[in-house]
Amino acid sequence: MSTSYSTALSHIILAGTGIYCLIGSKHFGQKFFPRGSFGIIILHSAIGIWRWGNPSYGQKAAKLYKLTSLLQDLIALPCIVTTIWLSYGYMWQIAYAYTLASLFPLVAYMCDHNNIDNEMTDVVIGANCISLGVLAFIHQNYFGVAASISYAFTHFVIKNDNETYFNITSQDLYNYAMCFFAFFALKTVLD
Template sequence: MAIVPVFPFICYLVNEDIDVTVAEIQIILNLVTLRATSSMENNYGIAAALKMSENLSVALSHMLLAGTGIYCLIQIKDDSVFLPHATFGIITVHNIIAVWRWGSDQGLRVNDIYNFTSYTQLLFALPCITTTLWLANGYQREISWAWAIVPMIPFVCYLINDFDMTLIEIMVLLNSAAVGAVSFKAGNNFGIAAAVAYAISHFCINRFVVYNCGLCFFAYFSLRALGYGG
């Protein structure tokens, strides 16, 4: 675009008449170029602002879930069974890391840790509640503990870079059904609500903010299903 004015300039030097249309075209081209550049800069600025706003929303949702996890840990601090502590502890630790991941300009530095704790939460948060409820309702210990032990298989697979999401989907489905079934049989409405909240969050929601809010309900309903927080 900077070369275009050379033509009328040469004409001027050799005392040739310049068609005014050439100058007008040059002005129009410059205006169009300036407008296009300005538009691109504005679009980039808008996109950056939207991205920042989205990241902030995700960070706030993780903060809410971390706070819920801390609240649940405080409520069960005297419980002799450690599995609920594992559930709420994993939720708390992961979401504290997630606040840094999404709320800081340096968040990508903890991305590997964030992915690891996210996977750990996915594998163990629900199964630990499943085992706790089955034990509390008098089911055979071996079967009850299997719910919390089986997730070690995909966890080991993850450590050796053999990720299998299909297996995890099946585990989540079975654990949700197990929590719902034992809670229904025992008349534990909070247990049913916890199973439904987790299943909906996992299978029906693909936005971080809503997913985290769903897990807040899961954590609270799980706490109430265990007889705390009332």
């Protein structure tokens, strides 16, 4: 992996979207889950800017970038799902279970010498996408449905698999698709 200024640019745009959403989520009150979701997106994007935009020292951040990428995958969506469960008055135990269950792949990653279990991650993300989509649809929060679809498309279709689509790397497409998710997630929690 070398320097890619287009990927650094996509991280700059994603960081900007994350900052916009973080500022917009301050109107949501005491719930910190949306801020956690947008905060991890901003953190990962900042490290991505360094990783992909710095030709001299970017390689040294590759391991940290991989960890924050996993954190973004595992935290961003479940925090929004937890917020929606709490917003609609469901039991807090169920709401918190979505965020806590998403940490199992992270624990497996740490215990298994930094090997990612993609199947476990896919199950957690799939369950969260389905939960957000169904719950938002039941309560007629169509931004929630859009957030669920955009995240599912981002994770399961685009993936981050070092492929190239129409001369655009999958990492760049992934970042741009995450911009859509972040915007829809903000509208979901504010709706």
